[in-house]
Amino acid sequence: MSVILQVSSLVKRFGALTAVNDVSFSIRQGSCFGLLGPNGAGKTTTIEMMEGIKTPDSGTILYRGEALGQQFRNEAGIMFQTTALQEFITVREIMVQFSRFYPDTYGIDELAERYALGEFLNQDTRKLSGGQKQRLLLAMALINKPKIMFLDEPTTGLDPQSRRNLWKQVQQVKEEGATILLTTHYMEEAYELCDEIAIMDHGRIIAHDAPDALLAAHFDDVVLQIQAADIPREIGEREFQAIYRNDSAHIVTGDVNETIEHLLRFDIPLDHLRIRARNLEDLFLELTGKELRG
Amino acid sequence: MWNRIYALFVARNLEFIRDRSSLAWSVLLPILIIFVFAYAFTEENPEKFKVGIIAGGTLEGAAAEFENTRFVKFIEFDEVEASLLKVERHQIDLLFDPNTNRYWINQTSPNGYIVERLLIAAYADSGEALLQILVEGDEIRYVDWVIPGVIGMNIMWGALFGIGYVIVRYRKFGVLKRLRATPVTAIEFLTAQILSRLWLLIAVNVVIFVAMDFVVDFRMHGSYLNLFLVFTLGSINLICCGLVVAARVSSEEVANGVLNLFSWPMMFLSGVWFSLEGAHPLMQKFALILPLTHVTQAARQIMIDGDGLPQISDHLLVLGLSSAILLIIGARIFQWE
Numbered sequence: 001m002s003v004i005l006q007v008s009s010l011v012k013r014f015g016a017l018t019a020v021n022d023v024s025f026s027i028r029q030g031s032c033f034g035l036l037g038p039n040g041a042g043k044t045t046t047i048e049m050m051e052g053i054k055t056p057d058s059g060t061i062l063y064r065g066e067a068l069g070q071q072f073r074n075e076a077g078i079m080f081q082t083t084a085l086q087e088f089i090t091v092r093e094i095m096v097q098f099s100r101f102y103p104d105t106y107g108i109d110e111l112a113e114r115y116a117l118g119e120f121l122n123q124d125t126r127k128l129s130g131g132q133k134q135r136l137l138l139a140m141a142l143i144n145k146p147k148i149m150f151l152d153e154p155t156t157g158l159d160p161q162s163r164r165n166l167w168k169q170v171q172q173v174k175e176e177g178a179t180i181l182l183t184t185h186y187m188e189e190a191y192e193l194c195d196e197i198a199i200m201d202h203g204r205i206i207a208h209d210a211p212d213a214l215l216a217a218h219f220d221d222v223v224l225q226i227q228a229a230d231i232p233r234e235i236g237e238r239e240f241q242a243i244y245r246n247d248s249a250h251i252v253t254g255d256v257n258e259t260i261e262h263l264l265r266f267d268i269p270l271d272h273l274r275i276r277a278r279n280l281e282d283l284f285l286e287l288t289g290k291e292l293r294g
Numbered sequence: 295m296w297n298r299i300y301a302l303f304v305a306r307n308l309e310f311i312r313d314r315s316s317l318a319w320s321v322l323l324p325i326l327i328i329f330v331f332a333y334a335f336t337e338e339n340p341e342k343f344k345v346g347i348i349a350g351g352t353l354e355g356a357a358a359e360f361e362n363t364r365f366v367k368f369i370e371f372d373e374v375e376a377s378l379l380k381v382e383r384h385q386i387d388l389l390f391d392p393n394t395n396r397y398w399i400n401q402t403s404p405n406g407y408i409v410e411r412l413l414i415a416a417y418a419d420s421g422e423a424l425l426q427i428l429v430e431g432d433e434i435r436y437v438d439w440v441i442p443g444v445i446g447m448n449i450m451w452g453a454l455f456g457i458g459y460v461i462v463r464y465r466k467f468g469v470l471k472r473l474r475a476t477p478v479t480a481i482e483f484l485t486a487q488i489l490s491r492l493w494l495l496i497a498v499n500v501v502i503f504v505a506m507d508f509v510v511d512f513r514m515h516g517s518y519l520n521l522f523l524v525f526t527l528g529s530i531n532l533i534c535c536g537l538v539v540a541a542r543v544s545s546e547e548v549a550n551g552v553l554n555l556f557s558w559p560m561m562f563l564s565g566v567w568f569s570l571e572g573a574h575p576l577m578q579k580f581a582l583i584l585p586l587t588h589v590t591q592a593a594r595q596i597m598i599d600g601d602g603l604p605q606i607s608d609h610l611l612v613l614g615l616s617s618a619i620l621l622i623i624g625a626r627i628f629q630w631e
Contacts, residue, residue, distance in 0.1 A: 085472075
């Protein structure tokens with residue numbers, strides 16, 4: 001697959017703070033690229049430079065081999081983390097307005113049907129619920145039949161069902177051939193949607209590959225999860241180097257049999273034992289030392 | 295390009311028209327002001343007695359005594375011909391030339407009669423003869439005089455706050471950011487905002503003008519087309535002022551402060567409510583840099599004096615040139631975020 005967007009040596013400073021520090025990567029046409037990182041890692045600054053919203057202090061961004069220009073504006077679909085809409089106008093009117101900005105667009109009714117906007121198409125934009133607004137923002141980002149889409153934390157604040165629905169819609173867009181750049185706080189979302197992910201921390205990319213390849217490269221062990229109440233903290237931390245999170249104790253091991261025997265020697269009940277493979281959340285924690293949603 | 299401008303223009307118009315409270319204020323406020331002034335001041339002019347004095351050296355004797363009369367404002371004029379119109383229109387109560395002892399009064403002016411008595415009294419013991427010359431002309435009611443300024447003032451509020459606040463609010467809440475992510479350019483966005491505000495200002499003020507004419511039947515001696523040109527150019531100029539203020543600010547509080555800083559001096563120093571004749575020369579010079587001064591003076595010249603384009607060309611030139619400069623500055627310094 002050819003490269004659609006190429007980012008080289010991107011730097012952005014805000015006063016003394018270097019928010020993005022020498023970031024380089026490329027996005028293949030038709031892929032979904034995930035940018036992950038804790039709050040303040042520089043994800044949104046990076047994506048906004050790629051969208052042409054912010055100007056980098058140095059570095060280059062090339063879309064189809066050229067600097068961002070009119071072709072990029074016509075072909076990019078953008079959904080910000082938060083967007084205010086003009087007031088006193090209806091969903092249909094704002095869709096009509098945006099469709100006039102572009103040379104080639106979907107019909108309003110077609111988008112309304114696809115993203116279930118029909119029930120509130122003639123409603124004032126101020127009266128939309130969170131889920132309705134996200135669907136509208138996604139439809140607005142798609143109105144110009146984009147070749148590349150930027151989704152900055154598109155499901156933050158949505159209930160699980162709305163989130164799953166949005167994933168389906170993003171997957172559908174991807175199947176239709178659009179390239180997607182996504183930032184998210186949800187590892188499950190990144191794993192579900194992304195072909196490639198880059199993890200950012202302190203303005204730099206600290207890991208970059210396909211999700212499974214990253215997990216394989218960093219882990220050859222599994223996690224035993226036991227209810228925290230079943231294993232006293234002093235034993236857990238001393239004998240098993242367990243990490244206590246919420247009401248669970250997490251024990252990382254490369255030899256499950258031996259660890260279980262060890263647990264039995266301390267009469268630890270295993271009724272609620274769960275064994276799971278390492279996931280992106282673990283990888284993130286290991287690389288950044290931070291909880292993703294922290 | 296025009297398709298995008300049209301889309302933004304339509305959206306902004308819908309926002310304005312559906313925002314009932316701001317629409318109501320735009321129409322009702324100037325009507326209320328005109329009613330208040332029409333009924334409060336038509337019977338009683340708030341100005342003191344005003345006497346025009348033709349310049350010609352230091353006043354001595356009876357002339358000096360007359361000039362020392364309390365509660366009479368003396369305004370110096372260079373020549374008789376240009377000042378006579380003011381006597382005809384009751385803008386000054388008497389014109390006196392101490393060099394020739396001639397004076398001009400309008401027989402229909404009650405104030406003129408009183409000031410004439412004062413003049414004659416001052417010269418009673420001097421032995422010098424005074425020569426009375428009568429002039430004719432209708433009184434300009436205060437409401438006739440104030441209406442051009444009130445419409446100009448309404449345009450000023452609508453232009454400065456209408457465009458300034460909207461752009462700052464758009465920027466603050468991220469509407470501009472979302473528009474920036476489309477093919478819309480800064481010039482297209484600003485053009486749409488200017489056009490939308492311009493036609494709304496014109497529409498609202500035409501309604502106010504017609505309604506006020508129906509109720510007050512004010513003086514209109516000039517061309518409606520010329521008046522339309524003055525108010526349109528004035529609107530563009532004041533919109534561009536709002537544009538410059540809103541070009542970078544993202545806080546409504548700061549915008550409010552700066553817009554007030556622009557608008558309040560114009561309210562009081564542009565000659566909307568009271569004539570600037572007799573004001574300190576520095577203040578008169580300062581008034582000339584305020585666009586509302588040119589709008590008000592040009593509109594008054596058309597409505598009251600029936601002047602045509604040649605007589606108001608200096609005002610049009612100032613408004614046109616400064617609009618172009620402000621527009622270029624506004625577009626240059628405009629920031630989406």
